[in-house]
Amino acid sequence: MTANILVVEDEHAIQELLAFNITQCGYRAIEAYDADGAWTHINHELPDLILLDWMLPGSSGVELARRLRANQRTRNIPIIMLTARTDERDKILGLESGADDYITKPFSPRELMARIRAVLRRRAPQMSDETVVAGGLELSPAMHRVNANGAMIDLGPTEFRLLHFFMTHPERVYSRSQLLDQVWGDHVFVEERTVDVHIRRLRQALEPSSFDSLIQTVRGSGYRFSCS
Amino acid sequence: MTANILVVEDEHAIQELLAFNITQCGYRAIEAYDADGAWTHINHELPDLILLDWMLPGSSGVELARRLRANQRTRNIPIIMLTARTDERDKILGLESGADDYITKPFSPRELMARIRAVLRRRAPQMSDETVVAGGLELSPAMHRVNANGAMIDLGPTEFRLLHFFMTHPERVYSRSQLLDQVWGDHVFVEERTVDVHIRRLRQALEPSSFDSLIQTVRGSGYRFSCS
DNA sequence: TGCTACTGTCACAATTCTGTCATACCATCG
DNA sequence: CGATGGTATGACAGAATTGTGACAGTAGCA
Numbered sequence: 438m439t440a441n442i443l444v445v446e447d448e449h450a451i452q453e454l455l456a457f458n459i460t461q462c463g464y465r466a467i468e469a470y471d472a473d474g475a476w477t478h479i480n481h482e483l484p485d486l487i488l489l490d491w492m493l494p495g496s497s498g499v500e501l502a503r504r505l506r507a508n509q510r511t512r513n514i515p516i517i518m519l520t521a522r523t524d525e526r527d528k529i530l531g532l533e534s535g536a537d538d539y540i541t542k543p544f545s546p547r548e549l550m551a552r553i554r555a556v557l558r559r560r561a562p563q564m565s566d567e568t569v570v571a572g573g574l575e576l577s578p579a580m581h582r583v584n585a586n587g588a589m590i591d592l593g594p595t596e597f598r599l600l601h602f603f604m605t606h607p608e609r610v611y612s613r614s615q616l617l618d619q620v621w622g623d624h625v626f627v628e629e630r631t632v633d634v635h636i637r638r639l640r641q642a643l644e645p646s647s648f649d650s651l652i653q654t655v656r657g658s659g660y661r662f663s664c665s
Numbered sequence: 666m667t668a669n670i671l672v673v674e675d676e677h678a679i680q681e682l683l684a685f686n687i688t689q690c691g692y693r694a695i696e697a698y699d700a701d702g703a704w705t706h707i708n709h710e711l712p713d714l715i716l717l718d719w720m721l722p723g724s725s726g727v728e729l730a731r732r733l734r735a736n737q738r739t740r741n742i743p744i745i746m747l748t749a750r751t752d753e754r755d756k757i758l759g760l761e762s763g764a765d766d767y768i769t770k771p772f773s774p775r776e777l778m779a780r781i782r783a784v785l786r787r788r789a790p791q792m793s794d795e796t797v798v799a800g801g802l803e804l805s806p807a808m809h810r811v812n813a814n815g816a817m818i819d820l821g822p823t824e825f826r827l828l829h830f831f832m833t834h835p836e837r838v839y840s841r842s843q844l845l846d847q848v849w850g851d852h853v854f855v856e857e858r859t860v861d862v863h864i865r866r867l868r869q870a871l872e873p874s875s876f877d878s879l880i881q882t883v884r885g886s887g888y889r890f891s892c893s
Numbered sequence: 894t895g896c897t898a899c900t901g902t903c904a905c906a907a908t909t910c911t912g913t914c915a916t917a918c919c920a921t922c923g
Numbered sequence: 924c925g926a927t928g929g930t931a932t933g934a935c936a937g938a939a940t941t942g943t944g945a946c947a948g949t950a951g952c953a
Binding site for chain 4: 858861862865884885
């Protein structure tokens with residue numbers, strides 16, 4: 438969900454406006470003043486999206502886009518071009534240089550965010566929408582539902598992710614810390630005991646269908662989803 | 666999101682390349698070898714977009730574009746011209762003949778998709794005229810009416826499109842952002858929370874017939890139309 | 894030109910979800 | 924048997940998400 442967005446923009450006011458809107462919407466803004474600054478940041482950490490000003494001093498935005506596309510590592514990072522020009526030829530040139538979309542200044546924050554969302558959504562690796570079957574349960578990410586012998590079980594977001602992880606990694610024991618990494622994300626600061634509580638909530642949801650026994654406690658190690 | 670794209674292209678290799686990229690991006694590719702083949706397909710099912718080769722044997726692409734524009738039914742289908750020529754005069758001629766955009770060969774898949782998306786974005790989403798039946802409701806786009814067990818339900822345009830989308834895509838959860846793309850169109854910039862309001866208005870309209878429970882909230886994910 | 898219906902936003906209310914405790918429970922081992 | 928360390932459970936406050944009513948701007952229409 439949280440995406441890193443690299444802002445390559447010379448004009449300070451616009452850069453701040455962009456950064457403000459980006460963070461406002463829950464993304465993380467990385468700032469760069471020029472193309473070379475952008476390269477520094479990219480080499481340090483690959484962003485999920487690049488907002489690139491068309492007119493940069495020295496090396497132009499189009500040139501940076503070409504360099505990005507030429508580099509194997511950065512080839513697939515989506516780019517949104519910012520341009521003050523409005524005539525059609527420039528838009529076309531922007532697209533030809535490899536941008537995924539473009540916005541003409543002045544732009545509304547709303548349009549900016551809509552385009553960012555759209556580009557990120559298109560680029561998002563088609564998250565495993567495939568239905569998972571394990572231990573008599575059928576979990577469908579697309580429908581956000583669990584089918585237990587015909588009974589539909591609705592789970593909260595965290596329990597759903599937890600069960601999804603278990604069903605895709607059955608029979609193996611995972612420590613609380615591993616589960617936090619896999620289900621919560623590896624950057625969150627949460628007590629390990631929290632896992633216990635969510636395990637309980639998941640078991641509680643599965644109990645009416647007697648599927649709670651699928652989740653086993655391994656004393657001193659963690660938990661396991663066992664189909665047998 | 667899913668759009669039918671008619672590819673009118675003589676060269677087999679290019680046609681396959683186009684079809685591959687199109688399907689890769691979630692669109693559906695309809696293939697035609699020449700202009701008359703294109704007419705056959707168009708008469709069978711109106712495509713959302715036409716990828717038209719400039720140089721076709723017999724009747725040229727430009728000629729087909731003119732015929733498409735002259736026909737009432739096909740007048741509004743966007744056209745992207747494919748051309749190997751690069752000089753400006755040809756581009757202008759292509760656009761004047763009614764093409765919405767053009768691409769010169771050789772083109773990058775990225776550019777192609779960017780242009781397809783851009784052209785599709787300009788087009789307002791339109792629905793088919795077929796009556797849809799789901800979850801006890803009967804929705805007829807042609808009459809702009811919803812029949813709920815004999816009771817006629819009047820909906821505003823947006824609520825109607827929303828319900829139509831849900832009924833044609835049941836059981837699956839759609840995020841607010843996806844619903845905006847599908848129901849409002851990819852080109853509008855409205856707040857995601859607006860979806861909530863229209864969901865409420867739709868539920869309110871369905872409530873007298875107790876059909877409001879068909880639309881379910883999936884906390885943290887979006888909404889779902891469930892017939893079960 | 895007015896009138897009506899529709900839209901998108903907002904502020905606030907209602908609801909659900911989360912992480913953390915404190916406490917009860919249980920297995921194991923001395 | 925009691926001690927000990929680990930786990931289950933219920934409660935709870937705050938956070939996050941969604942529902943709802945109101946409102947102003949707009950488009951369509953007579």
